[in-house]
Each structure stands twice: as C-alpha cells, then as structure tokens.
Amino acid sequence: MVLDDVIKKLRELAGSASLADVREGLGGLKEAVREVDPAPWLVGDLDQVGESLTLERARYYLRRMEKSLTRVRTGRVNDLNLNRWKEYDDVFTDSLWVMKKRDSSGVHTAGYWGNFVPQIPYQLMRRYTRAGEWVLDPFAGSGTTLIECQRVGRNGIGIELQNDVAERARTLIAAAPNPHGVVTHVECADSSRVLLEPILERLGVRSVGLLVLHPPYFDIIRFSDDPRDLSNAASVDLFLDRLMAVVESTAAFLPSGRYMALVIGDKYAGSEWVPLGFLSMQRILEAGFTLKSIVVKNFESTVGKRNQEELWRYRALVGGFYVFKHEYVFIFQKKKPEEGRR
Ligand SMILES: C[S@@+](CC[C@H](N)C(=O)[O-])C[C@H]1O[C@@H](n2cnc3c(N)ncnc32)[C@H](O)[C@@H]1O
Structure with a gap:
C-alpha cells in the first residue's frame, strides 16, 4: 500500500457504523502503516484504535492518525510537529x-x-x-x-x-x-x-x-x-x-x-x-x-x-x-x- 491507500483506509474505518466493523477493518493495516511510515509509535496508536471502548473514541484515534501521517502542526515558537509529538523523546518536558x-x-x-x-x-x-x-x-x-x-x-x-x-x-x-x-x-x-x-x-x-x-x-x-x-x-x-x-x-x-x-x-x-x-x-x-x-x-x-x-x-x-x-x-x-x- 502507498500512503494514499492507507489514508483512504483510515477514512473508511472512521466512517464505520460500529466498533466491530472498525476492529475487523484493522486487519492488515498495521503492516501497511509500517510500510509507509516506520515510526514505532504509529503502530501503538493503531492498537489504541482496536482497544477503544466506544466508536467515537476509535474515530478520534483514526483521525488523529491521519493527521500524524499527512499534516504538520507547529506552535509559534518551535518546529516541533505536534501531530507527531511522540517522536521527540529527546525533548524534555519535566521540570x-x-x-x-x-x-x-x-x-x-x-x-x-x-x-x-x-x-x-x-x-x-x-x-x-x-x-x-x-x-x-x-x-x-x-x-x-x-x-x-x-x-x-x-x-x-x-x-x-x-x-x-x-x-x-x-x-x-x-x-x-x-x-x-x-x-x-x-x-x-x-x-x-x-x-x-x-x-x-x-x-x-x-x-x-x-x-x-x-x-x-x-x-x-x-x-x-x-x-x-x-x-x-x-x-x-x-x-x-x-x-x-x-x-x-x-x-x-x-x-x-x-x-x-x-x-x-x-x-x-x-x-x-x-x-x-x-x-x-x-x-x-x-x-x-x-x-x-x-x-x-x-x-x-x-x-x-x-x-x-x-x-x-x-x-x-x-x-x-x-x-x-x-x-x-x-x-x-x-x-x-x-x-x-x-
Ligand atoms: C557562567 S559563565 C558562562 C559560561 C557559558 N555558558 C559557557 O558554557 O561557557 C559567565 C560568563 O560571563 C562573563 N561575564 C561576566 N560579566 C560579564 C559582562 N558584564 N558582560 C559580558 N560577559 C560577562 C564571564 O567572563 C563568564 O565567561
């Protein structure tokens, strides 16, 4: 799969009528995501979709994932892409x-x-x-x-x-x-x-x-x-x-x-x-x-x-x-x- 296919699939899943449909549709997606983007946390995010207790939550994770793959969102004072914030292990946030x-x-x-x-x-x-x-x-x-x-x-x-x-x-x-x-x-x-x-x-x-x-x-x-x-x-x-x-x-x-x-x-x-x-x-x-x-x-x-x-x-x-x-x-x-x- 190429990125466009993965995005299409994520959108389809977000439009599912039930949580069971979402879970069923996840099969094979992990490998596809890994192919288009090797960031290890993305696969973890996909697991979150499957573990969601409500359809609404699953949709939220799917849309967030789509943003991680397609959009850059930065704040006013740095270049950190907030749609991929899990990537910045080297940046401190504790006091x-x-x-x-x-x-x-x-x-x-x-x-x-x-x-x-x-x-x-x-x-x-x-x-x-x-x-x-x-x-x-x-x-x-x-x-x-x-x-x-x-x-x-x-x-x-x-x-x-x-x-x-x-x-x-x-x-x-x-x-x-x-x-x-x-x-x-x-x-x-x-x-x-x-x-x-x-x-x-x-x-x-x-x-x-x-x-x-x-x-x-x-x-x-x-x-x-x-x-x-x-x-x-x-x-x-x-x-x-x-x-x-x-x-x-x-x-x-x-x-x-x-x-x-x-x-x-x-x-x-x-x-x-x-x-x-x-x-x-x-x-x-x-x-x-x-x-x-x-x-x-x-x-x-x-x-x-x-x-x-x-x-x-x-x-x-x-x-x-x-x-x-x-x-x-x-x-x-x-x-x-x-x-x-x-
Ligand atoms: C704590 S050290 C800074 C060390 C620096 N962060 C480093 O990693 O090398 C303070 C420095 O301020 C300089 N300094 C002291 N008074 C100053 C002043 N009025 N104007 C400019 N530099 C000054 C000192 O010579 C000293 O090198």
Whole structure:
C-alpha cells in the first residue's frame, strides 16, 4: 500500500457504523502503516484504535492518525510537529533535569570553569526556537550555546567580557561542525552596557528568538579582575542590578511572546543560603516577563571539588544546611507591552 491507500483506509474505518466493523477493518493495516511510515509509535496508536471502548473514541484515534501521517502542526515558537509529538523523546518536558553526563561530543569540553552542559542550550533551542532563528547569549563564556546553535541550525550571537575567553570561544566554534551553514558571532563587550543595535544591524538581525542567560552566580567563581564582570559586583543587590541591566538591554530585541532562560545557582555565605536564583527571578518578573517554568537541574561536583566532598558533608552536618546539588533553569516569556509591568 502507498500512503494514499492507507489514508483512504483510515477514512473508511472512521466512517464505520460500529466498533466491530472498525476492529475487523484493522486487519492488515498495521503492516501497511509500517510500510509507509516506520515510526514505532504509529503502530501503538493503531492498537489504541482496536482497544477503544466506544466508536467515537476509535474515530478520534483514526483521525488523529491521519493527521500524524499527512499534516504538520507547529506552535509559534518551535518546529516541533505536534501531530507527531511522540517522536521527540529527546525533548524534555519535566521540570527536573537529571543529567548523568555532560555531552562532550565534538569540540565541547568541560575545560572552561563554570561553563554549562551543552544539553541546556540544546533543550532550550528545541523548545523555544525555529530553524534559522537567532539566539542571543550575553554571557557566552566558552561558546557552548553557539556551538549548539551550529549543531541544531540556529544563528547565534554571544557576548563575552573577557577578550581571551571570547577569542578561545571563536576558535572552538570555528572548529565545530556547521552542517546547516548558520551564522555565529562572538562580540567582546560588557553586556550590561553594550550597544546591541549596531551589532545586530551588522548581522542583518532585527530581533532574536531566544535569550539564554548564564551569568556568573554572583561571586562563586570570579571570572576576571574586571570590575565590569558580574562576578565582581560588590553586593548581591548590585549583582542583581547589573543582571537586570543585561536583561533590559537584551530583552529590547526579544519580541513579546518569545522566551528567555536564566541558568543560575544559589550560594552559601555567612552561614546563610543566598537564593540568587529566586532573587533574580523576582526581579525579572517585575520587568515584564511571565514565569513559565522553574527547572531544577542536578549539579555534579567538578573534579576539583570532588576531593572536598567529605569536607562539605561534614560542614553541612555541623552547619545545619544541605550541600548544593542543583541549579535552576528559569523559563520566562516576554509579556505583550499592554500587559505592562508589575
Ligand atoms: C557562567 S559563565 C558562562 C559560561 C557559558 N555558558 C559557557 O558554557 O561557557 C559567565 C560568563 O560571563 C562573563 N561575564 C561576566 N560579566 C560579564 C559582562 N558584564 N558582560 C559580558 N560577559 C560577562 C564571564 O567572563 C563568564 O565567561
């Protein structure tokens, strides 16, 4: 059978007068479906038709199957075909992201202290961008986001304060495969003050589809001696002010309805848990964004810290706190201007 025959048969079955007729007509259809489309879940869907308890339900499954085979239905912000949603096993929908291993394929390495696992930008781009759109990462570091941009076919702009770090990112990105021929650009600048417009203009970009923010977690890692570096902010409040300056300047190029992700962890200082994540979240909510999700991601010790695990466990027992094993990925959606600020 060819696809047209399968569709004809599905329609005929949907027009059956009784559930018994539907079940009888299913014979042989499994093989035909398998021939025209090898997706394993389609055959499972056909089983659902046979197991339906009412004719109405069976018809619903048959029509859904026809759509899976013939029509593409995507949302506004990604390319996922919702008529074949069962296909996207690799796309997360749960709020707990447990990643046993960093993706170290290709040019990705854990070499830059404080870089995130490539799975984070990968997941974000799959859910919140379409092919060929632009992604802006104002804390580009070693260029993880842009390397993933090339992998999944999104154009990317990274901004990084430190010249040598930006240069190393450029080298890494240039060495990464670029099968979709997208454009990636790393600018060396202070994201809280940079004039983005001329940079975007040079690249022919009017707006971006997604913002990925992975700032320093305040002073947990001091990335440089540069006073403009967010990790050198004099206090948590000043860190938040600087972060918000970056949010404001980058969000100006994000159309309403589009998404921004903030990847951040908390810190422990002065015998107190400092909820950097929730403090940042609160500030962003006041700036015209809706909270769509708080994802908790596991956090594995870096090789250096691993030797200190016993020490931290002891400290936790003495100090009445828990040792960090997670960080957050906050997902925000930009509100329409008329929805205003809170
Ligand atoms: C947590 S790291 C980001 C790592 C990145 N996601 C990666 O995978 O390599 C934060 C980065 O922000 C940079 N940074 C700090 N303050 C900045 C600023 N004002 N403007 C631009 N970059 C800044 C730091 O140099 C550091 O590379």
